[in-house]
Amino acid sequence: MLTKKGAATRQRIVEAAVAEIRERGIGAVTLDDVGRRSGTGKSQLFHYFPGGREQLLLAVAQWEADRVLRDQQPHLGQLTSWAAWRQWRDAVVERYREQGGHCPLGVLITEAGRHTPAAQAVTRQLLGQWQHHVRVGIEQMQGSGDISRDVDPDAVAGALIAAIQGGVVILLSTGSPAHLESVLDLCLDYLRTYR
Amino acid sequence: MLTKKGAATRQRIVEAAVAEIRERGIGAVTLDDVGRRSGTGKSQLFHYFPGGREQLLLAVAQWEADRVLRDQQPHLGQLTSWAAWRQWRDAVVERYREQGGHCPLGVLITEAGRHTPAAQAVTRQLLGQWQHHVRVGIEQMQGSGDISRDVDPDAVAGALIAAIQGGVVILLSTGSPAHLESVLDLCLDYLRTYR
Known part of the structure; x- marks a missing residue:
């Protein structure tokens, strides 16, 4: 169960991934791109998506x-x-x-x-x-x-x-x-x- | 336009490809496999399918x-x-x-x-x-x-x-x-x- 702030951060990451994928296609988007767009560091990304890219794609x-x-x-x-x-x-x-x-x-x-x-x-x-x-x-x-x-x-x-x-x-x-x-x-x- | 014999050979190649793909999955099947199963040499395969694997897949x-x-x-x-x-x-x-x-x-x-x-x-x-x-x-x-x-x-x-x-x-x-x-x-x- 995420805190309100945690849920908001997770949501921000998902929406950044949605936007990146829509603009550049799923094949071209990396976790780094999503981190940059959402202003999230790698460790934070893996905190919310321990399964990495695959788990993030499912959330998207x-x-x-x-x-x-x-x-x-x-x-x-x-x-x-x-x-x-x-x-x-x-x-x-x-x-x-x-x-x-x-x-x-x-x-x-x-x-x-x-x-x-x-x-x-x-x-x-x-x-x-x-x-x-x-x-x-x-x-x-x-x-x-x-x-x-x-x-x-x-x-x-x-x-x-x-x-x-x-x-x-x-x-x-x-x-x-x-x-x-x-x-x-x-x-x-x-x-x-x-x- | 193929001769009757030519059409039969082409058909034999397609059906060999159908069988190979069904048995082993599309990713695993090569032109060599299809040639072996249909008793067709490489030059004959390319005579009927000049576009190679891609053209054969479309025929399948x-x-x-x-x-x-x-x-x-x-x-x-x-x-x-x-x-x-x-x-x-x-x-x-x-x-x-x-x-x-x-x-x-x-x-x-x-x-x-x-x-x-x-x-x-x-x-x-x-x-x-x-x-x-x-x-x-x-x-x-x-x-x-x-x-x-x-x-x-x-x-x-x-x-x-x-x-x-x-x-x-x-x-x-x-x-x-x-x-x-x-x-x-x-x-x-x-x-x-x-x-």
């Missing part, structure tokens, strides 16, 4: 994963009307359209070793939280009678998260958000037919 | 991409009844469940340089052909009155392809086909509501 991946959800707020946290769902849908499409062919989180997860337990934990936690938010939205719409109770909130929330991942994967390969838009629209149409 | 990626579609046949080519759609859905889930956490095509595309034009061409062609087959299926169901003409066949086919990619991406990270099944079921439910 976690930061980028949190940002995926932050970028969808406030919409993702208040899916209580069809207008809100529409705004959320537009925010998701816009976020990934802006990001274009480069996925910072994907690069970090690949670099951290896609199949290592630590990298998989970051991915799973992100997907889990994302699905949770959407599930809560569906349940709220069921509470207000806008979505039928025949819909399984968790299964449909999982389907929606998968749909977004697929649209984004195709966007990364083609540069076009068309598939992302189609599959999100299909899912929202589906929910609306179960009013 | 193309072979794996073709296999993605082959594995869905005959269902994918005859989506003319709801029973056929169901069989196709099950075949897709089964294929990726068996494949599990390892995606040979994904590994090849990464190795060939995900963002190079040649690798992207393989990906795009696969997605395009896949979407075409599904679109033809939707159009056939519209022809027989099983799906409403209000459905845009190309947009919904694109959504379905994106849905599958997303389910597979999550399967690769979690090991579970649950998301793939949920999102495919949602898409098929959606189509059935537009009878």
Whole structure:
């Protein structure tokens, strides 16, 4: 457990690493660069990240994963009307359209070793939280009678998260958000037919 | 344009590379290994693949991409009844469940340089052909009155392809086909509501 000051220093290091990686690419960034930018000495860096570069990269991946959800707020946290769902849908499409062919989180997860337990934990936690938010939205719409109770909130929330991942994967390969838009629209149409 | 004999030799080289890569991993396989397994000399290898290892890897990626579609046949080519759609859905889930956490095509595309034009061409062609087959299926169901003409066949086919990619991406990270099944079921439910 870090003190408030310790947590702030750790956070400053992570954000310096985020900025360095975004500006110069993950391959070019060393711990020295991150130390210089954050005004942190080597011993302090290893105090917060005893595992060195690898552990710092995972912290950066976690930061980028949190940002995926932050970028969808406030919409993702208040899916209580069809207008809100529409705004959320537009925010998701816009976020990934802006990001274009480069996925910072994907690069970090690949670099951290896609199949290592630590990298998989970051991915799973992100997907889990994302699905949770959407599930809560569906349940709220069921509470207000806008979505039928025949819909399984968790299964449909999982389907929606998968749909977004697929649209984004195709966007990364083609540069076009068309598939992302189609599959999100299909899912929202589906929910609306179960009013 | 290759002669029949030339095409057969090229094919033998590609299939030897496929087998070597599957058995020993892409990093461990050299052109010498592929030559030995296919009974092909170095000069013959470079006759068919003047670009060397990189060009051979792309040909293997193309072979794996073709296999993605082959594995869905005959269902994918005859989506003319709801029973056929169901069989196709099950075949897709089964294929990726068996494949599990390892995606040979994904590994090849990464190795060939995900963002190079040649690798992207393989990906795009696969997605395009896949979407075409599904679109033809939707159009056939519209022809027989099983799906409403209000459905845009190309947009919904694109959504379905994106849905599958997303389910597979999550399967690769979690090991579970649950998301793939949920999102495919949602898409098929959606189509059935537009009878």
